[in-house]
Amino acid sequence: MVDDVVLLRIGRNALEDRPVLVQGQQREHRLAHLRAIQMAASGQQHRDLGSLRHGNLLMDGSIIHPGNRRRRQFVYPGPMRLSSRLPQGFESNALSAALARLRSEGREILDLTASNPTRCGFTYPEAEIRAALSGPAVLAYDPDPQGSCAAREAIAAHHGHGLRADDLLLTASTSEGYGLLFKLLGDPGDEVLVPSPSYPLFDWLARLEGLHARAVPSYFHDRWHLDLGALEAAAGPRTRAIVVVNPNNPTGHFLSKTEWAGLTELCARRGLALLVDEVFADYALEAAADRLPTALADAAPPCPVFLLSGLSKVAALPQLKLGWIAVRGPGAAIHLEGLAFLADQYLSVSAPVQAAASTLLALAPAIRQQVQARLRANLLTLDATLAHHPHLTRLPVEGGWSVLLRRPAVDADESCALRLLEETATLAHPGSFFDLPGDGHLVLSLLTPEKTFHDGLLRTFPSL
Numbered sequence: 001m002v003d004d005v006v007l008l009r010i011g012r013n014a015l016e017d018r019p020v021l022v023q024g025q026q027r028e029h030r031l032a033h034l035r036a037i038q039m040a041a042s043g044q045q046h047r048d049l050g051s052l053r054h055g056n057l058l059m060d061g062s063i064i065h066p067g068n069r070r071r072r073q074f075v076y077p078g079p080m081r082l083s084s085r086l087p088q089g090f091e092s093n094a095l096s097a098a099l100a101r102l103r104s105e106g107r108e109i110l111d112l113t114a115s116n117p118t119r120c121g122f123t124y125p126e127a128e129i130r131a132a133l134s135g136p137a138v139l140a141y142d143p144d145p146q147g148s149c150a151a152r153e154a155i156a157a158h159h160g161h162g163l164r165a166d167d168l169l170l171t172a173s174t175s176e177g178y179g180l181l182f183k184l185l186g187d188p189g190d191e192v193l194v195p196s197p198s199y200p201l202f203d204w205l206a207r208l209e210g211l212h213a214r215a216v217p218s219y220f221h222d223r224w225h226l227d228l229g230a231l232e233a234a235a236g237p238r239t240r241a242i243v244v245v246n247p248n249n250p251t252g253h254f255l256s257k258t259e260w261a262g263l264t265e266l267c268a269r270r271g272l273a274l275l276v277d278e279v280f281a282d283y284a285l286e287a288a289a290d291r292l293p294t295a296l297a298d299a300a301p302p303c304p305v306f307l308l309s310g311l312s313k314v315a316a317l318p319q320l321k322l323g324w325i326a327v328r329g330p331g332a333a334i335h336l337e338g339l340a341f342l343a344d345q346y347l348s349v350s351a352p353v354q355a356a357a358s359t360l361l362a363l364a365p366a367i368r369q370q371v372q373a374r375l376r377a378n379l380l381t382l383d384a385t386l387a388h389h390p391h392l393t394r395l396p397v398e399g400g401w402s403v404l405l406r407r408p409a410v411d412a413d414e415s416c417a418l419r420l421l422e423e424t425a426t427l428a429h430p431g432s433f434f435d436l437p438g439d440g441h442l443v444l445s446l447l448t449p450e451k452t453f454h455d456g457l458l459r460t461f462p463s464l
Helices: 094-104 126-132 149-159 174-185 201-207 228-234 257-270 332-344 351-386 413-424 450-463
Strands: 020-022 025-027 063-065 068-072 168-171 191-196 212-217 219-221 223-225 239-245 273-277 305-310 323-328 402-406 441-445
Touching (some): 126 351, 174 239, 174 273, 191 228, 239 257, 323 332, 351 450
Antiparallel strands (some): 020 025
C-alpha cells in the first residue's frame, strides 16, 4: 500500500535507475512511468516500493496511486544552504541594536551620523523636480545599455575635462557600478586593493561578486597619505584593481597630484585597473593646494581608469537612483563594450530619471550650495566647541561630509559610541566602523542639521 510510505526527500540531480534509500538501506527499484528518484524514508513505515510501479508523480512532489487516491507530500529537508557570499547571520551589531531599543522606548536620539540629505532640512526646488520627472519623455522606453544619450551628454557637460557621452555608462547607483566593474575585471577568488580607512561597504560589494577586498592602510602625517609602497607590496598575482575614493570617506583626503602619478604608474606597471569614486568631489573644504580635483584632469592615464559618481551626492538626490561610470585609459573602448554587455542583462536605470537628468543636473548647483554652507557652518561650530575642550581635537577635513574627532582612548571606539548613546542619547560612529587604526576616534557627519549638531556636541563632549 502506498499509504504506508512517506517520502522525505527528492534528489535535485536524480538520474534514471538511481537507487532508492529506505530506512538507511540501499534497495534497487525501477519505477515504471516515472523518472527514477532518490528518496529517503528513514524512520517511516513502508512496504515494498514496487507498488509505486504505476503511480504518478505530480509537480508539487506528491504521489497519487491509482489504487489509493490519498495524497502524500514530500517533506522539505531545509533549511536551504545559502551562498557563502552572505554573512553567517543577519543580527544587528551592538550599536544598531541599542539604537533600536532606545527608540522603541521612546527616547529622542540626537543623530550625529546623518547621511541622507533629504532628511536634513534642505530646501529642494520641488516644482522643478516634479516637472522634470513628469514630462512626456518619461513614458517612452527606448533602452540603451549605456543609458540614454541625452542623459550621458548632460553628465559629460557636468564633468567637463573633455568627457564625452560615449565615455559614459549609466547605472542605478554607484554601488551597482562597483558590481558591474567587479564582474568586468575579476574572476571568483581575485582581489581588489582598498586603501583604508574607508567605507565598509566595499568588503561586501566585492564579496557579492566572489572577490576579496584587501585593505591597505594609509598613514596620517599632518594629513592623510596613500602608502604607495604598501599598495605595491600588497599587489599579488590575483590582484585586479585598486579602489580609491577622492575625497575619501570618512577621512576627507583628496589625492595629491603626486599620489595620482604614483598610483597610475603602479597600475600601469602591474597591469591593474584604477577605480576612482568621486561622489564627494564637489565638496572641497580644507583641501591642500596640490589636490587632484578629479581624475578626469588626466586626459590620457597610462592605465585603465573607471570614475564613479552619481546624483546621490552631486545633486543630494539619493532617492532618484542614477549613477554613472566614466571610462578612460588603455582599452577604454573594449571596457565600455564589456560594461554595456553586463548592463544589458539588467537595464536597471529607470527611464524617468534618465529623461530628467539634464534638468536635475542644472538644479544641482543650488542644492550643493546649501550643503556646502551646512558643512562649513558645522565645522565652525565644532571648532568653537573644541576650544573649550582641549583634550579633544579634530583632523583636517579636505572634503566630503564627515569629520574625524580625536579623543583620549580610554575605551574602545565601539564601547565609547555605545556609552554615548546610552548616557547622552546621542549617536556617533565609532572610528572602527571605517577601519581607522587603533582607538580614539569618532566620526561625525557635517551634514547634520545645525541645531542637532550643536546640541549633540554639548551633550557628548563632557563625557569624552
